[in-house]
Amino acid sequence: MITLDRPCLENIIMPTQLIWFRQDLRIQDHSALWHATQQGQPCIAVVILSPEQWQIHHDASCKINFYLRQLKILQQHLLEKNIPLIVAQVNLWKNVANYMLQLTEQLGVTHVYANAEYAVHEKQRDDAVLKVLSQQGKKFQLFQDHTLFPAKSIRTQSNQPYKVFTPFKKVCFERLQYSIPKCYPDIETQQRITLQNDIRQVSIDDMLTQYPVSEYMLQQWPVGESIAHEKLYEFTQHQVKQYKNQRDLPAIHGTSRISAYLNIGIISARQCLQALFQPYHGEFVLSDKGIETWLSEILWREFYQHIMVDYPKVSKSKPFKDETARLAWRDAPHDFEKWAQGQTGIPIVDAGMRELKNTGWMHNRVRMICAMFLTKNLLIDWREGERWFMQHLIDGELAANNGGWQWSASTGTDSAPYFRIFNPVTQSERFDPEGTYIKQWVPELASLSAKQVHAPFEHKIGHIEYPKPIVDLKSSRVRAIDAFKNL
Structure with missing residues (x-):
């Protein structure tokens, strides 16, 4: 839904260049912005917010909040350069092309600039925009920036x-x-411009309340x-x-x-x-x-x-290695829920999953440990873990998140053999030797010694409110190797 907001300046001159901001919320070293401002014509900017598309792409609430907060700053920085920023809402990308056509006609814009994005849905959206604008004699130019x-x-x-x-x-x-x-050099402050007609916009502050x-x-x-x-x-x-x-x-x-x-x-x-x-x-x-x-x-x-x-198939939830599409993943929603909530009984895994849930971030080494535990020890489809990470990561990005998950699951570009399986206890002993990280996020184990904290299930200790492992690490490793051998 698009709501109405009022124009903020008096009409001085009509813009003819439109800069479309997407995943590039800055004014410094911005390819499309710099090229647009070099044409000797006034510029205006637009951002299109698509909440239903965000949901389809499993974008985390904290990531959307981060984006919207930065968008407010970008809007102010652009105004300091006399470039108004239109903040529009088009819920689904399939409707963006028609919106862009209407907006360019309303503004009298002849040329749209944006930085290229590479995932399948983004490319489909941009191809549709290019088609409708070209049919009306308008230019849509994409720049390499990401x-x-x-x-x-x-x-x-x-x-x-x-x-x-x-x-x-x-x-x-x-x-x-x-x-x-x-x-790219910094852009110059342009002549002050405004919009001749009422332009429909949404309030960033109102949108932020939906993503606390x-x-x-x-x-x-x-x-x-x-x-x-x-x-x-x-x-x-x-x-x-x-x-x-x-x-x-x-x-x-x-x-x-x-x-x-x-x-x-x-x-x-x-x-x-x-x-x-x-x-x-x-x-x-x-x-x-x-x-x-x-x-x-x-x-x-x-x-x-x-x-x-x-290989656009990787942004269509398909494995990079085609033969791994035949893997017999386990349907184990109970085990997945234990993993997601940090209740597996494996301290380093639980610490990482709790850090993610509480902060929107997880240390990269721990991301690999958690991902390999899910895909190898629990033998649960990497796509379930990829989705969960996207739903919670403030830095969730399709290419990197997909690449990391497929690397861990041995379905991706990694050249190492499939039987490379991290032992989470060994990993935690090596990279968190005193158990400091574990104790921060799994406070139930704070009283344990550095020797005990990595695998409390292997030591005779008093009662603690911490679950026993949901899987045996050794036998589950054998199960994973057998599953890959059978491909």
Whole structure:
């Protein structure tokens, strides 16, 4: 439903350029915004909110709240550049094309600019917009912005897409050594404009009331480009050199925690690279393993975006490895519920799932442990876990979330054999040796020693209010291996 709001300025001049913001809520280093403002014509901006589509895509309430809070800041920053931002509501993407046609006709717009998005539904939406606008002689231009390298530009010697990360990364390193992608300049303040007709809009504040979050989440995830850049600067200047040694330790703040900001485009991947190599005057210098390891993580994000373009089946809930579609997953809703609520009896898994539910985030090492426990030890379909993560993650992003789940389930691009199965107890002993992380999120175990806390079921201890394991780790590992052998 679209509600009516009043125009805010007097009519001065009619815009002819429209910038469509999507997952790119910033004004710095924004490809489509910069190109639109270079045409010598006044610009106006639009954001289309689609609550029913968010539900279809299982977007987390905390992620939507984060998006809307940043949208308020973007609107103010654009007004400072004399660019009004229309905030519209079109519940389903299948109706966006007609809305865009009506809006461009109402505004007298001849040219629409946006940054390309690569998932199947996003591409279908944009193809429909291109068709209806072209039929009316209007232009719809998409720019490469979400990735460092254009889609379909990283290829093998036989001109095929890469299916494995390591050789993909090697090519990226070679290209970055030759040239690091530059950020776009800041845009100029344009002549003040307004809208000639009443434009239907929705209130961001009213929308925010539909997606409430805790005060804790508001404090943990502040919005704004300046906030994002402070976090990026702090990490690249003071923490990145310890990243390789600290990134797998969930009890400490050893990662950048900028994934949520990257996901909705508060900062760009280009800006991440500029910050990373700023101490080296923009030269590609891998002076230590910390820098190289964090760059590899940025490129994992890149890799999964490219995979989604070259293999669109992964954004249609299909496995990357076709043969794994025959896997006999267990139908075990009771076990899934225990996993989802952090009541499996495996402390590191329960800690991660409770962290997710309470904060909208989970440490990456723990994400892998939790995902592998669900798909291998419980032998539950990875798509159920992928959906649950999307429903709760503030940084939930289709390509990365899908890629991570398929990696853990051995249905994806990972080159390691299917019988690589994490033992969650061994993982927790290695990466949370004192049990600090476990005790934070599973306080029932706070009185246990560092030796006991990883597997209380293996020790003779007094009564504690904590469940016994819902599955035997050894026998369930054998069950998973047999299931893959039978493909």
